[in-house]
Amino acid sequence: MSTVSLQQIMAARFRTSAHADSQTKQLMEVLGLSTKAAVARLAIGRSLSLGALPVEQVDAKGLEIPASSIFTQEDVAIWVGLILTHARVFGATAIDGMDTFRGFLRQHWHRGASLLYDDWKNSNEDFDSFISTLVKRRADLPDRPVGSGAAPRVKVEETPPTDQSNLLVRALAEIGVSAEVKGVLHGPRLSRYRVALRDVNQLDKLKRGLERLALAMSLQQHMPTLSAGDEARIVMIDVPRPRATWKSAGKQDLLDALKSVSPNGDQLVVCPGVDVIGKPLQFDLKSMPHLLVGGATGQGKSVCVHALLVSLIAKHSPASLRLALFDPKQVEFSVYANSRFLWQDKIAIGVPACREMIDDLVAEMDDRYRRLSELGVNNVGEAAKKGMHVPFIVACIDELADLVLQDRDIEQKIVRLAQLARAAGIHLILATQRPDAKTFSGLLRSNIPARIALTVQKASESQIILDDPGAEELLGAGDMIVKLSGTESSRAHGYFLSLADVESVVRK
Numbered sequence: 001m002s003t004v005s006l007q008q009i010m011a012a013r014f015r016t017s018a019h020a021d022s023q024t025k026q027l028m029e030v031l032g033l034s035t036k037a038a039v040a041r042l043a044i045g046r047s048l049s050l051g052a053l054p055v056e057q058v059d060a061k062g063l064e065i066p067a068s069s070i071f072t073q074e075d076v077a078i079w080v081g082l083i084l085t086h087a088r089v090f091g092a093t094a095i096d097g098m099d100t101f102r103g104f105l106r107q108h109w110h111r112g113a114s115l116l117y118d119d120w121k122n123s124n125e126d127f128d129s130f131i132s133t134l135v136k137r138r139a140d141l142p143d144r145p146v147g148s149g150a151a152p153r154v155k156v157e158e159t160p161p162t163d164q165s166n167l168l169v170r171a172l173a174e175i176g177v178s179a180e181v182k183g184v185l186h187g188p189r190l191s192r193y194r195v196a197l198r199d200v201n202q203l204d205k206l207k208r209g210l211e212r213l214a215l216a217m218s219l220q221q222h223m224p225t226l227s228a229g230d231e232a233r234i235v236m237i238d239v240p241r242p243r244a245t246w247k248s249a250g251k252q253d254l255l256d257a258l259k260s261v262s263p264n265g266d267q268l269v270v271c272p273g274v275d276v277i278g279k280p281l282q283f284d285l286k287s288m289p290h291l292l293v294g295g296a297t298g299q300g301k302s303v304c305v306h307a308l309l310v311s312l313i314a315k316h317s318p319a320s321l322r323l324a325l326f327d328p329k330q331v332e333f334s335v336y337a338n339s340r341f342l343w344q345d346k347i348a349i350g351v352p353a354c355r356e357m358i359d360d361l362v363a364e365m366d367d368r369y370r371r372l373s374e375l376g377v378n379n380v381g382e383a384a385k386k387g388m389h390v391p392f393i394v395a396c397i398d399e400l401a402d403l404v405l406q407d408r409d410i411e412q413k414i415v416r417l418a419q420l421a422r423a424a425g426i427h428l429i430l431a432t433q434r435p436d437a438k439t440f441s442g443l444l445r446s447n448i449p450a451r452i453a454l455t456v457q458k459a460s461e462s463q464i465i466l467d468d469p470g471a472e473e474l475l476g477a478g479d480m481i482v483k484l485s486g487t488e489s490s491r492a493h494g495y496f497l498s499l500a501d502v503e504s505v506v507r508k
């Protein structure tokens, strides 16, 4: 840190992530604080009391605030000392300049805001109990001696889920539905109650009353969902639980889910997550044949895309699969740099490079079509029987909007790929954080039948992604609705992969 002085830090401005920015604003209101900086100090302090920062990408899309409102001349040296010491004890990289300092501060703010927000939720949004949680918490100070071994993982305390059957029955009675709970199954984020209705004629009342049911159960803005049961008069009610009780499926769960899939097969099996009761969800991208992943910023789209790509890499070799990665925002795919799976051995970074790679992909498709017709076959599967072996190409575009809004010509080429590329063994995964008719036009929509929606802000955005509302009521953090052609849509929770997890599979 020798190259940066306290004066430079005080003259700088800092940003947190978009996600932490919105949590900071909410915490400001809750705590009656007048500046974001006051929450930032609490959040950074909260994070500094814990061990290693998670290896995750934290964007810098929050609003910028000056250092002079976070720190004062009197305490800046203490804060900087704490941040440097934390980085020295737990950081994988050293703080060697202003950029890395900014990165560490951003990550502490991001993690701390999220933990404070969880504290608020776990205090049932009650001001007094929230404050007493903050006051009473014993700092979980790092117990690792300076300079020893690998960074410890942050211990996430999981609260076991509680059975809310009695509350549910009372809440049902309040909306005029008389019922009995026959069983409960706690999934990763929701608890599934098997409920017997005394009178089937009350089903419509229950369907109409879900919002009031949420209110009666104090679920805040999160809605329970209803599905058909396995017997007469039985319905399933999935009730969202507080975040402290969630269990995330991770890399090992993803790899376990893929165990039944044969390697280098004639399939492109991808696993986005687990369903409401924790069962792995998987599908063959080859038969979809293209997929859109949409959701508001910070809701888990990138993590989801990584899970899809990791699924593919785990079951293929570079001889059977190549990834054409398009990164117009220049941030998302660096972990795949130098991977043997890259199509053309590079990632297309920035709009001009993406434009060029789209052209190359269209040329590759046309070339494959020419070779198919020479062999007198219709697709690469049949061609393989006649000795023409080509790898699948999965083209993944990180931010569709950044490409199509820049250049309508690119959109036409993507549409052409979506219409024709399947037979040539080329499949698309398109991601967008701006689900609207301008970026995901009717023509493109009709050719991208598989959809994954992460949390969005408005029902109209859910409608664009899924052709249905619902994604506006998801829980964030990788919560998703998966809609595949010809099947009912299903709720799932994404695998939570760190960049280190992704890297360990990519480097195989």
Ligand SMILES: Nc1ncnc2c1ncn2[C@@H]1O[C@H](COP(=O)(O)OP(=O)(O)OP(=O)(O)O)[C@@H](O)[C@H]1O
Binding pocket: 018, 019, 056, 057, 058, 059, 061, 248, 295, 296, 297, 298, 299, 300, 301, 302, 303, 304, 433, 477, 478, 479, 493, 494, 495, 496, 497
């Ligand atoms: N499956 C998951 N389980 C738990 N938390 C998750 C999961 N997926 C994402 N998150 C949380 O949400 C944060 C944002 O995820 P991610 O970076 O994938 O969002 P994004 O939608 O791609 O954001 P952006 O559009 O800004 O790039 C992560 O840092 C993590 O804290």
